[in-house]
Amino acid sequence: MTTLYEQAGGAEGMLALSHAWHARCLADPVAAHPFEHPGHPEHVERLAAYWGEALGGPPAYTDGMGDEAHVSRMHAGEGEHAELDRACIACFDVAMTDVGLTTDPLRTELHDYFVWSTGRLSAHPGSADRIADDLTVPRWPQPG
Numbered sequence: 294m295t296t297l298y299e300q301a302g303g304a305e306g307m308l309a310l311s312h313a314w315h316a317r318c319l320a321d322p323v324a325a326h327p328f329e330h331p332g333h334p335e336h337v338e339r340l341a342a343y344w345g346e347a348l349g350g351p352p353a354y355t356d357g358m359g360d361e362a363h364v365s366r367m368h369a370g371e372g373e374h375a376e377l378d379r380a381c382i383a384c385f386d387v388a389m390t391d392v393g394l395t396t397d398p399l400r401t402e403l404h405d406y407f408v409w410s411t412g413r414l415s416a417h418p419g420s421a422d423r424i425a426d427d428l429t430v431p432r433w434p435q436p437g
């Protein structure tokens with residue numbers, strides 16, 4: 294079976310989508326602020342590696358960049374932010390169009406992955422204290 298990673302253009306496709314999402318967030322009045330502070334200089338590349346791994350590509354993220362506990366903790370403790378989540382999801386949909394991911398079922402699969410992940414990463418609004426060390430990068434589609 295061809296993975297979503299391959300269908301979306303492999304490493305190059307992930308990088309293009311990550312760039313497009315980041316640019317769309319920065320241009321959005323609601324989604325911009327988390328990304329305006331100076332962050333990791335290779336944020337876009339790291340995000341692309343993570344998405345690729347989650348969508349069936351090689352373990353480019355966990356092979357030296359980080360792990361799921363790190364990603365979960367990075368997004369935890371920010372309080373409730375449903376409006377921000379909706380804005381980031383809308384930016385993701387526009388970013389897919391920007392990079393030519395316009396056909397179904399691929400587009401819907403990627404959208405569903407992003408919505409699901411946003412929900413998971415918003416699950417610890419209070420603090421990162423209860424996030425375990427041994428989490429694995431969740432794959433999409435989920436088995437079963």
Ligand code: HEM
Pocket residue numbers: 327328331332333334336339340343344358359363364367368377378381407410411414
């Ligand atoms: C409401 C939506 C989201 C917001 C506001 C958000 C915000 C952020 C911020 C501020 C960073 C740090 C950027 C930097 O270092 O410059 C980050 C990093 C990251 N985010 Fe998100 N994020 C969101 C959704 C997601 C989703 C849905 C995923 C995965 C499917 C994800 C995966 C990651 C990864 C892998 C990193 C990089 C970790 C590293 O540097 O090792 N994020 N995010």
